[in-house]
Amino acid sequence: MKKKERAIRLGTVAAMLVTSWMGDSALAQSSVTLYGVADTYLDYSNNNPSAVTGQGGGKSVVKLSSTGLSGPRWGIRGTEDLGGGLSALFVLESGFNVDTGTMAETGRLFNRQAFVGIEGAYGRLTLGRQYTTIYETLPNFAPLYYSNTYEPLVVLLGSPREDNAVKYRFAAGGLTVQGHYAFGEQAGAIQGNAGLGVGMVYVAGPFAIAGTYDQGNGPETAEGHSKIRKAALAGSYSIGPASIVAGYRWGHDTTAAGATALRDNLWWAGLRYELTPALMLSAAFYYDDVKSRTGVVNPPNPKQYVVQGIYSLSKRTDVYGAVAYARNSGLNFGDLKTLAAGKESQTGVALGIRHKF
Template sequence: MKKSLIALAALGAFAGAAQAQSSVTLYGVVDANIEYVNNVGTVPVATNGFNRGQSHSVARMDAGGLSGSRWGLRGTEDLGGGLKAVFVLESGFSSDSGGLQQSGRLFGRQSFVGLESNSVGRFTFGRQYVSMFDALANFSPTAYSTQYEPVVLQQGPNYREDNTIKYTGKFGPITAGAHWSFGAGVALPATVGVATPIGGNGEVPGQFRRDTGYGAAVAYGAGPFGATIGYDQWNPTIGTGNGTVKKAAVAASYAYGPAKIMGGYRWGQQKNAADVLIQRDDFYWIGANYQVTPAIGLTLEYNYDNIKSLFGDTHVANPWQVAFIANYAFSKRTDVYLTTAYAKNAGLTMESLATTYATSLSLGNSYALANGQSSMFGAAIGIRHKF
């Protein structure tokens, strides 16, 4: 009996030591709103004859105005000597319906495991954000707000990639990152101007380049000033070959008291499997955050895309958008908000053929302009809770 008690006490001490060296955190966001949008059409795909249809105004409940609804688990284990194991499993869902997002993936937002060293940095493996997305996160005035942020136009639909090896290192005020994807796992259906689907999972024997992606970025932040530069490339399947989607960006920010101004430029080029130019554009953004009181925050952002060529058309009307957000925080975890935007020569989020309508297809709510329309206005009132 005495030996049993001693053994039990030793086991309890061991379990306590293991717990002290490891941690797992459950976290998440639930965000929902009521939205009004005008001049809405349908996403032009093969099933509707590539027809954007008649114009309608819609009032609907949406999931995610300031943040995509999600729940996740993140954890670490101290391995000693400044080394630890890390993992993240993050699932995106539609708070209005309870359904999974990211094409029905269980952990579609992030799913990775890796090792982190205090001196060297972090190496992670799995589904992750690309390096340029991470680098520009602190230089987006709306902080990648789900509702109207033109993140697909800025970054491309491959801003998350499957099968990815990623490195992130922080050295004083400098953060550096790089990644390689063996198969991005991004697949878009045929739309107007695109005769075949784009992308896929890759990782096909004998076709190493198929659907691969890679990139790198460096960011600097010290005091009120910040700056970043990044590059991203995706080689999606197009027909029986591979195209190339290349993007490079620079951005900067400056904070003064309760205000912060930021802006940037993104160069973009897409070519098909025959190395023929599909799209060439220059994307610009500028905006500001202003914390009126500890509880009230205001955001204004302007985006403009100079489309130099789109499927051979060099006279495309350049899209632009202005967006405004006001939010009131009841606490650190709960806030309410108003978000609104006006887009010209494209739908909200600057949705058009230039984005292959990827935002609408992902969200399940159309922001495609109807036939005969050239502008779109939207506004939403919502609530967000973090846990």
């Protein structure tokens, strides 16, 4: 009996060791991570239209807003080691508003990203709702890293995401190239609602350069489909704690009939300086040379100046402030009609906090 009991115990221990080894092995081969960002800020701006009927314009407003340095989001991402240097991956990411607790986009849970793909030595291929190539090419060349306080992202990039997209990215040494194609899924019109883009980034020590092209088509009609096309070239250079960035973005929007709806050249430049390991200061300038716009004779050329500071309280939490002045437009190059009648400039001040988890 003693020998039998001893054998049973040894067998149980061996089974536990095998089970433990297999469990650890499985965990090492795959992982799922919950992550997110919470970001909100107090925002002052002047020269707003009055909300009271019959009252004059040029009113100031103070708001608690969402999306300061980063868009608030929560997400799930995961990878699985398939062996042979190949891995599967997925990302599901949802945006929300910190100031109200609502979804950033009603009716679309994973409005920011929702894709699955595979990655190996020959690059990464992903399918689903994804960022456009122009969006993923330029963040390090934008003076404020796509901060909503205050960088004119819509004018610079257009729509940052596309549905039904297939994207490929490859990186080797200092070179990264990528491209995407978004299916329009319109019966009988393969180009209707479709989108495409290509981009390249090359980094050599303190110097980096980027080039990208993006096109988004409207729905197919009897006349054809509208097009929103953008191409950009940008560069950066780092000198100790300082870095400078500059870029140019060509833009041409056409109607379904092929007429020009908007033609502009956007220029920008910025300086970043790490005053201390915890404090980053940035200054930025943007100028949009509007050549033509439908229905507007001699369209104004917006310009905007921004000064921003970010102080890191920890690796995950920072506080920030920014001051901006826009001429011939609202802040972030908002249309003049968003200003009070007779006003052609706007000033904004933002103070906020961001936490990453």
